[in-house]
Amino acid sequence: MDKKIYFISDLHLGARTLESPLETEKRVVKWLDSVKDSASAIYLLGDILDYWFEYRCVVPRGYTRFFGKIAELTDNGVEVHWFIGNHDIWIFDYLPNELGIILHKKSYITDICGKRFYMGHGDGEGKRPLGFLFLRSFFRNKLCQKLYSAIHPWWTVPFAHGWSSTSRKSAGGEPKFANNESNPLVEFAEEYNQKADSKIDYFIFGHQHLLFKRPLKSGGEIILTGDWIKLCSYVEFDGSTIELKQF
């Protein structure tokens, strides 16, 4: 393979808790610019936007530079896959049609250059607190989404941004893990490869805002993609080796 595959997650663009949301967006765009010629595909592994809700006829403001750059890449034949996270859940048909992205609502297994990948945001696997599971199914419920969309954005948008900032510190947000404690995603991957007939070579997840690559006892490796709040990290696969990098 003469081109490369890239993975990033947890940009949380537009988050009120970012020091400068615009600077983060510009930095991401710079990174996209730096990889656009070498990339055959880019996997956005969720929580790319801190909050987003597509109504049938209108969409939220912001993210102009980022969206423009993604559209430029897909127009030039780069495959861009976008996995919804637990913040950018409500992407429906607008972003796929407008930006030419391939939308994934759940984790996805695929073979690239003879390696088997299991990738997703990471909020759908492993042991999670009950409160988180309840909110996850509530947020993903079609009827709840319909009802929510009937409320004027005047009320919902400020609420959602407030919720998103506070939830990062509680059960609804990203779990906090130290690198060495037992990690539900690592446990999930271990168990999966123990039982699987065709083992996964690389499990790749975001969500935890950790950046690491670890061999599994049951075979294969697990990679966490970090974030763009502190780490500005990404994962690069050139067809034979996989590397963690920072921009």
Ligand SMILES: [Mn+2]
């Ligand atoms: Mn997340």
